[in-house]
Amino acid sequence: EKYVYLFNEGNSDMRNILGGKGANLAEMTNIGLPVPFGFTISTQACNDYYKAGKKISDTVEQQILVALEQLEEKTGKKLGDVTNPLLVSVRSGSVFSMPGMMDTVLNLGMNDETVKAVAKLTNNERFAYDSYRRFIQMFSNVVLGIDLFYFEQFLEETREKKGYKVDPELTAEDWQEVIAGYKAIVKRQKKIEFPQNPQEQLFLAIRAVFDSWNNQRAIVYRRIHKIPDSLGTAVNVQSMVFGNMGNDSGTGVAFTRNPSTGEHQLYGEYLMNAQGEDVVAGIRTPEAIHVLEKEMPDVYKKLLATCQLLEKHYQDMQDIEFTIERGELFILQTRNGKRTAQAAVQIAVDMVREGIIDKETAILRVDPEQLNQLLHRRIDQTAKRVPLTKGLPASPGAATGAVVFDADEAEQLGKEGKKVILVRPETTPDDIHGNVAAEAVVTSRGGMTSHAAVVARGMGKACICGCESLKIDLKNKLFTVGDTVVNYGDIITIDGSTGEIMLGGIAMIEPQLSEEFKLLLSWADQVREIGVRANADNPVDARKAFEFGAGGIGLCRTEHMFMDPKRIPIVQSMILAENYEDRKGFLDQLLIMQQGDFEGIFEAMEGHPVNIRLLDPPMHEFLPDKEELLVEVTKLQLTAPDSPELAEKERLLKKVNQLAEFNPMLGHRGCRLGIIYPEIYEMQVRAIINAAVKVTEKGIPVKPEIMIPLVGHVNELKRMRQLVEETAEQVMSATGVYFDYLVGTMIEVPRAALTADRIAEQADFFSFGTNDLTQTTFGFSRDDAEGKFLQTYIEQKVLPENPFAVLDREGVGKLIEMGVTLGRKTKRNLKTGICGEHGGEKSSIEFCYLAGLDYVSCSPYRVPLARLAAAQATI
Ligand code: PEP
Ligand code: MG
Secondary structure (H helix, E strand, O other): OOOEEEHHHOOHHHHHHHHHHHHHHHHHHHHOOOOOOEEEEOHHHHHHHHHOOOOOOHHHHHHHHHHHHHHHHHHOOEEOOOOOEEOEEEEEEEOOOOOOOOOEEEEEOOOOOHHHHHHHHHOOHHHHHHHHHHHHHHHHHHOOOOOHHHHHHHHHHHHHHHOOOOHHHOOHHHHHHHHHHHHHHHHHHHOOOOOOOHHHHHHHHHHHHHHHOOOHHHHHHHHHOOOOHHHOEEEEEEEOOOOOOOOOOEEEEEEOOOOOOOOOOOEEEEEEOOOHHHHHHOOOOOEEOHHHHHHOHHHHHHHHHHHHHHHHHHOOOEEEEEEEEOOEEEEEEEEEOOOOHHHHHHHHHHHHHOOOOOHHHHHHHOOHHHHHHHHOOEEOOOOOOOEEEEOEEEEOOEEEEEEEOOHHHHHHHHHOOOOEEEEEOOOOHHHHHHHHHOOEEEEOOOOOOOHHHHHHHHHOOEEEEOOOOOEEEOOOOEEEEOOEEEEOOOEEEEEOOOOEEEEOOOOEEOOOOOHHHHHHHHHHHHHOOOEEEEEOOOHHHHHHHHHOOOOOEEEEEOHHHHOOOOOHHHHHHHHHOOOHHHHHHHHHHHHHHHHHHHHHHHHHHOOOEEEEEOOOOOHHHHOOOHHHHHHHHHHHHHHOOOOHHHHHHHHHHHHHHHHOOOOHHHOOOOHHHHHHOHHHHHHHHHHHHHHHHHHHHOOOOOEEEEEEOOOOOHHHHHHHHHHHHHHHHHHHHHHOOOOOOEEEEEEOOHHHHHOHHHHHHHOOEEEEOHHHHHHHHHOOOOOOHHHHHHHHHHHOOOOOOOOOOOOOOOOHHHHHHHHHHHHHHHOOOOEEEEOOHHHHOHHHHHHHHHOOOOEEEEOHHHHHHHHHHHHHHHO
16 A cells, blocks of 8 residues: 655645645646655555554555655755755645644754755855754754743853844854754753654654644644544655755745735745744744845746746645745745635636636635625724724734733633633734634734734634734733733724724724625526525614625514513513403504514515514513512512502512413413414514505515414414414405415424424415424523533534534434425425524535525525525535
8 A cells, every 4th residue: 555655646636645735745746846856645644653553554664765765866865964965844734724733844854964064065054053953943842842942042041141132143153052052952851862863853753743633733723623533644755945045045925816805916925044934933024025026036937927827727826835045946835825705705706707717616715604704894984093003914804802912811701702802922823712712813923924814814803913013011911002001901903904903992884795795696696596585673684684685584583673672661561461452552552663663674675575473482581580570579578668669560570470481492482372362463463464565555565474483283373374364354455455475384393394294284385493493303402502511512522513503414404304395295386494593504505405495594694605605505
């Protein structure tokens, strides 16, 4: 079996075997790009390594040695040779990109002898010893597990002792002193001599990379990005080229297009006389790429040409790492560049216009979840903004939150529901949980491609980097900008699109959709075969939904209209009413209010279907909390025993007690309310039909769909349908205005799905209420499960996903399929949709398409996402 591949033996289809980076290196080698030669050890070798109890097998070892020989032949250099030594990098490379999560060793092959050869060959002693000490430092940290702190401290002491401020002041002799000191650290910490045999170094490094697959940050990253633990990492061994060989050398990263805006222009940054990690680590602030055009025009031209070649070949925006060694350009790696949602849309649309990809490919290029970024708020242009300072605009969007200085704190406060902004000198992969918890991240060091920036863009969070005027004092938990002091917990607002930081909160505005965004969604609409509606309970949301392209309202929860603070007292009086007459009086007041809302919604939807659900929650939800009421009553009994207020509160308390249930979610709610208090449903139907009449009279068409919740038996629906029809008939004949309307039900308890053929006899449509259907199918309380045990279930992989977020195809999905099939058996044209939260989640949308539903319905802000996801499901 083959475990080791020379770069010219692989290609881009071999990601699973060679990892993303290895497959790319192979592909680039084959297109003829200037890639330093090397070989890749397969992911299988990594998995075998773990299976064998962390042991590299003899077969793998042999194949590595053979590949090494071939590499030596090709480069004309030899590992450990004292005249022309080969130096290599050893890097991880998993199937899915995990930037910065695993380990890398550079300059491997350096030892006390080869360093002299490097000095001679490069005519640069200082460089040779600097490289050697970098190698010792990196190898000791990554492979031997010694904290970098010891090396940094020693270097700092040496600098101080010699009266230097910065590293470039150290001479070759100084570096030799540092090397001796470093070796002593290794001996002290690990009780071994620093390994001098380059082959031994190589195998130790390969092991370390395998081991880094299971370091803490890699595990967390995989959990967040849902990457399976079983994939393993490949290891790339590649001959080194040097960006720190003087002022005609350098290193950098470049995107073939702007990853923030999508603009078609080379974008990136570089450092002269530096190694790759200097750019990524953000220790020195790099130069913008266009400066290279002036500094080294030929190299810049070659870089541009290479980028064009890459885009043509990969048909996507590329993120490349390059090194210039004494005026010669080398490409170290390329991958599809991570990008903001704005850039993703812009690039996808531009590439269609440029004839590089077709429309369907463009649709598939944009992650629906990512669209959230475009739909989120920005700082109101007209609001007064007084920037305290400005950094690099690393990831767009705006955020307001309390300042914290540490990832653990961010996580802690985040858990408590607080909005925080993580402010750090720089972030490292160890801070990943802080990036997750924070609203936004600000760093004082590092460029647009630093860790903080890359991670934030991936997560769609606002981020500002390299804000060097920010002086962070981690010890005293504060930062200063000039004379201004900002303490831990102070509120700031950041604008990730401009890089500005402001004190306090600022007015935000809702987003506008770009022309490219609308165009891409219009392509999606042409492709998709499933409708997209919105859940909206008021005219404002309905208008937003319509603007976002909703083809109707899939769920109007009428109880939300009752929750309005002005209305709730009337709702309470209605519930407290002792007799029908009293109740009727309050219902008449509510009727007028609901009717007004329905009119607004019908008008906003301009003739598209509007699905209105009659009252669903248990009555007690409209009454005050029992405990609080008890306290008030007790107080009044002491202070005002004869007051009418006390009498009123006591009456309320009695009613609250009467309505209390052990399992309200399984209690007197849904159509069970309509059957016990038909006058409530009748009022609602009257309000709907009245509104429809009014709007019809204005010349605007209406398509009401009246929905009965929580039906489990056909007889429940039969009764309610009769009530709806009789009431509608009364209104229509009284007004003389007639129009079509539908009566249907939610399918949200298992019995409804199991008897869908019977229920369809009484229904014009089914709408799957997958929130309740998930609750009742699993028997998980939707209000408690997530906090109590579901989190652990998911962490421990008892369940693959949170079923309240991602539809459980196996169980709940089976009921949906059964419901659709049985329902359509009775009524071939039965309309079907989904209105649970799942209607706005991409995997669930795909399922709904496959199950043959007519539409999905989700919150207005998720409508664009759903349109795109629906198209992707179809392609
Ligand atoms: C559902 O149960 O999925 C649903 C849409 O109704 P609600 O969330 O209002 O219970
Ligand atoms: Mg429900």
